[in-house]
Amino acid sequence: MSEEKKSIYELLEADITNSDLSEAEKAAKLSRLIQVRSKQVNIMLVGATGSGKSSTVNAMFNMNVAKVGVGVGPETSCISKFVLDNLTIWDTPGLGDGVERDKVITRDIINKLNELGEDGNPIIDLVVVIMDSSSKDLGTSYDLINNVLIPCLGKEAHKRIIIGLNQADIAMKGNHWNKAENKPDDVLNAFLKKKAASVRARIKEGTGLDLEPICYCAGYSEEGEAQSKPYNLTKLLHSIIQIIPREKRLVLVDNLNTNKENWKHDDEEEDYGEDTEYVVIDTVFDFIEGGSEFGGKVLGIPGKLVGGVAGAIAGTVAGIFKSIFG
Ligand SMILES: Nc1nc2c(ncn2[C@@H]2O[C@H](COP(=O)(O)OP(=O)(O)O)[C@@H](O)[C@H]2O)c(=O)[nH]1
Numbered sequence: 168m169s170e171e172k173k174s175i176y177e178l179l180e181a182d183i184t185n186s187d188l189s190e191a192e193k194a195a196k197l198s199r200l201i202q203v204r205s206k207q208v209n210i211m212l213v214g215a216t217g218s219g220k221s222s223t224v225n226a227m228f229n230m231n232v233a234k235v236g237v238g239v240g241p242e243t244s245c246i247s248k249f250v251l252d253n254l255t256i257w258d259t260p261g262l263g264d265g266v267e268r269d270k271v272i273t274r275d276i277i278n279k280l281n282e283l284g285e286d287g288n289p290i291i292d293l294v295v296v297i298m299d300s301s302s303k304d305l306g307t308s309y310d311l312i313n314n315v316l317i318p319c320l321g322k323e324a325h326k327r328i329i330i331g332l333n334q335a336d337i338a339m340k341g342n343h344w345n346k347a348e349n350k351p352d353d354v355l356n357a358f359l360k361k362k363a364a365s366v367r368a369r370i371k372e373g374t375g376l377d378l379e380p381i382c383y384c385a386g387y388s389e390e391g392e393a394q395s396k397p398y399n400l401t402k403l404l405h406s407i408i409q410i411i412p413r414e415k416r417l418v419l420v421d422n423l424n425t426n427k428e429n430w431k432h433d434d435e436e437e438d439y440g441e442d443t444e445y446v447v448i449d450t451v452f453d454f455i456e457g458g459s460e461f462g463g464k465v466l467g468i469p470g471k472l473v474g475g476v477a478g479a480i481a482g483t484v485a486g487i488f489k490s491i492f493g
């Protein structure tokens with residue numbers, strides 16, 4: 168990535184400054200932009216060791232947490248912290264290496280989830296639970312979701328948990344993965360759907376909460392082997408961007424992995440890339456324009472209706488996503 172790549176904030180600032188709005192209107196929009204720019208996003212990762220937490224973050228963001236190992240978390244907690252601009256990832260150790268150790272980890276997770284920021288809101292915006300879809304034993308994850316995470320997040324839990332079923336490629340021993348097209352064949356697809364349904368049912372039984380897990384593949388690279396690319400990573404991002412508080416979405420946009428290959432392989436139930444872009448344009452309109460007057464699918468509206476600064480902003484966001492998704 169080139170050094171002079173501008174952030175979404177800088178690009179939007181230029182759109183506003185170069186528009187033909189009055190000075191007063193420009194000042195109002197720029198001040199809203201500054202507010203949005205100061206937002207912080209905090210994502211907590213939980214899941215068994217080896218479920219693919221580090222791989223998922225590396226695939227999704229311009230961040231390399233795998234190589235860092237233990238990271239730079241506060242010494243009073245076993246949770247590691249990785250910071251990229253306004254995005255902070257809190258990586259928790261996997262459970263299952265001993266009763267005493269599990270107690271310490273669980274306590275640290277609960278403390279972190281209960282921690283409030285200066286604004287009085289919880290620090291953690293979102294918990295991403297990563298499960299290994301090739302594993303038969305997901306009991307530890309269910310316990311953590313049903314007995315720790317959901318009770319801790321309370322009424323907001325459905326707005327603050329995403330469940331990813333990773334390693335779709337090696338479920339069913341990898342026998343049904345279409346390597347050439349980097350996607351599951353029909354048999355594996357049916358298996359994954361069933362797996363997701365069973366995870367969903369297990370959580371619903373335990374907590375009453377209806378969460379739809381996303382089957383994906385973070386991809387991996389192993390020495391001497393061809394590198395495998397992510398599958399449904401755009402789908403996962405699409406859910407994250409929808410669930411994250413609106414005013415924080417731009418933080419994610421600015422830190423996405425710019426390797427286009429990572430975003431190319433998704434199931435075709437929806438155009439997740441296009442919809443992610445619409446969600447972001449809509450958000451930008453809300454916070455900078457001061458009202459989402461065109462609704463979501465602004466690009467579908469004839470150009471002249473989306474003229475002026477709104478058109479410029481929509482064009483800027485579209486350009487950013489083109490450089491990420493291709
Ligand atoms: N085949 C396959 N391997 C994966 C996938 N995600 C992660 N891995 C591999 O699983 C191992 C553990 O991944 P890692 O991200 O370190 O897991 P963590 O302990 O949860 O952070 C690594 O060797 C990864 O390359 C995936 O989607 N498919």
Ligand SMILES: [Mg+2]
Nearest residue numbers: 220221222233
């Ligand atoms: Mg890790």
